Amino acid sequence: MVVNAARLAVFSPVDSTARVEAVVRRLADAIAVGLLADGEQLPSEAELAASLGVSTVTLREALMALRQQGMVETRRGRGGGSFVRAPAEIDVATRLRLIAVDELRDLGDHYTAIAGAAARLAAQRSLPSDVAPLWRSLDEMAAVAARVAPxxxxxxxxxxxxxxxxxxxxxxxxxxxxxxxxxxxDIGPLLWLSHEALGGHDEMAAQHHAIARAIESGDGDQARALAERHVLDAIDHLIELRLGLEE
Amino acid sequence: MITDVGAGPHSQAVTEALTRVADAVEGVFGTLREVRDASARCVRRRGRPPVAADLAGLRPLLWARLTGNGVAALIAGIGFIAAPGLLADAHWYLEWWQEHPAGAPVQLLRDLDPSSSAFYDYTHWDWYTGPLSGAERTICGPYVDYLCTDEYSLTLSVPVVLDGAFVGVAAADVFVRRFDGAVLPALREIPAPAFLVNASGRVVSSNTVRWIAGSLYRGGEGFAVRPVRDLPLSLVTAGV
Structure with a gap:
């Protein structure tokens, strides 16, 4: 039996476990930071599987894991479906346990490369009409941060x-x-939590403004350095937290 | 910054390129005028405010304009974007259809409520603000369209007006690579660096790597700039 089970595992799809974990992590993060609201109905299994690019089998496994963690509730019958249950408190440790340290470092490497390259090109190629949305987002963030509301x-x-x-x-x-x-x-929600813990909303806003200014002034090197720093600070903090977690 | 350089030795190639570009763009705007008129008919009051379902009447036209050759081969997505508050049952609404490689067009369905999604307040996009502020023909982009297609795109749009009031926008997405396919053969005939720029100076299509699509033309010595008919596009040529 043991041999057979092991052999079955050998011939199972290579990354099916990884896919389940990726879906669990993505949805759990979205729920943890409120991108998916408490009580919100998730799309049907078929739709969700299609938009995430996974099989319905993978999706069902992920939903099962989320149900066990109390983050999703499934109701049967008319008006049934899967609904989001937001945890009362965001538990970074629970989220971080799903990611190994080397994976965090690698995600950080990847994201640093993308964010830095994008910011550099944005500085080289932006017109005022491209920068306007950045300022609008930052203004909206400042307005939201100014009033404490649910x-x-x-x-x-x-x-x-x-x-x-x-x-x-x-x-x-x-x-x-x-x-x-x-x-x-994949990592945005965790980085957000990390920034919140590191310097709070004011420091985050200051970094965002500096990136936007560098892009606006056409300073590609500066924009890249700032965007890389923005990711790396948060990743370093997450790695430190993760290193301190007992398995 | 329009420089009239008169008739040069290559003026025929330039003239042909201008015609080719204008015809391609006008073809899309011609389709948009059909969508505009049909949209206005769909939302015309029938003793009650219009609802989202009234726009289903557009579908046969939208599907037809997404499939086939000619202008349809350029268009990747097309539809009507309602002014917020126009429809009684949906504050935000797009009747938007996209081509699908596997067959029939598919409808874009998105959570458009800004209170639950940060992304889809469409009233800030140039393809909406242009027609809203009265521009008869707007060419938005090239830009990375992360709202609909994830592609480097142009969005062309025209206002939809009913009884003197702005009720929304008729628009179409054209991928830059396809637009390039339509106009590059003509640009290539010009025996000098030549490229098309939008109203802001962003390069749309080019026959030279020096000024590739997405880069910016900020003016320069030795370039001639010619408007493409009365469209918000110009043809820039070096020394021709």
């Missing part, structure tokens, strides 16, 4: 994601933008 963190987090995607889009590279969007989904 859902404020989720809103800030969305605007933060939008700002970084707008920077990438200003590079005029569709591929860099697609990578930015993917990385935002």
């Amino acid at each position: 859902g404020m963190i989720a809103q800030l987090r969305r605007l933060d994601g939008r700002f970084h995607i707008e920077v990438a889009a200003a590079s005029q590279s569709a591929r860099l933008t697609q990578e930015e969007i993917r990385l935002q989904a």
Whole structure:
């Protein structure tokens, strides 16, 4: 039996486990930071599987894991489906346990490369009309941060994601933008939490403003350095936290 | 910054390029005028405010303009974008269809409510603000369209007006690579660096790596700039 099970594992799809974990992580992060709101109904399994690019089997496994963690509730019958259950408190440790240290470092390497390259090209290629959305996002973030209200963190987090995607889009590279969007989904929420813990919203806003100014003034080297620093600070903090976690 | 350089030895190639570009762009705007008129008919009051379902009447036209040769081969997505508040049952709404490699066009369905999504307040995009501020023909981009296609695109748009009031926008997405396919043969005939720029100076299509699509032309000595008919596009040529 043992031999057979081992042999079955050998011949199972190579990254099916990794795919389940990736889906769990993505949805758990989105729920943790409020991108998916408490009580929100998830799309149907077929739709969700299609948009995430995984099989329905993979998706079901991921939903099962999320149910066990209490982050998703499935109701049967009319009006049924899968619903988001937001945890009362965001637990970075729980999120971080899903990622090994070397994977964090590698995600950081990848994201630093993308964010830095995008910011440099954005500085070289931006017109005032490309920079305008960046300032609009930063102004909106400042307005949201100024009044403490329910859902404020989720809103800030969305605007933060939008700002970084707008920077990438200003590079005029569709591929860099697609990578930015993917990385935002994979690691954005954790980086956000890391920034919150590191310097709070004021420091985050200061870094965002510095990046936007460098892009506006056409200073590619400066824009790249600032965008890289922005990612690396947060990643370093996450790695430190992760190193301190007991398995 | 329009420099009239008169008739040079290569003026025929330049004239032909201008015609080729204008015809390609006008073809898309011609389609958009059809969508505009059909959209206005769909939202015309029938003793009640319009609802999203009224726009389903556009579908046969949108599907037809997404499939086939000619102008349709350029268009990757097309539809009507409602002014917020126009429809009684959906504050934000796009009747937007995209071509699909596997067959029939597919509808773009997005969470458009800005209170739950940071991304889809479409009233800030140039393809919306242009027509809203009265421009008869807007060419937005080239830009990375992360809202709909994830592609480097142009979005062409025209206002939809009903009884004197702006009710939304008729628009079409054209991928830069396809637009390039349509106009590059003509640019290549010009025996000198030649490229098309939008109203802001962003290069749309080019016959030289020095000024490739996405880069910026900020003016320069030795370049002639010619408007492409009355479109928000110019043909820039070096020394021709």
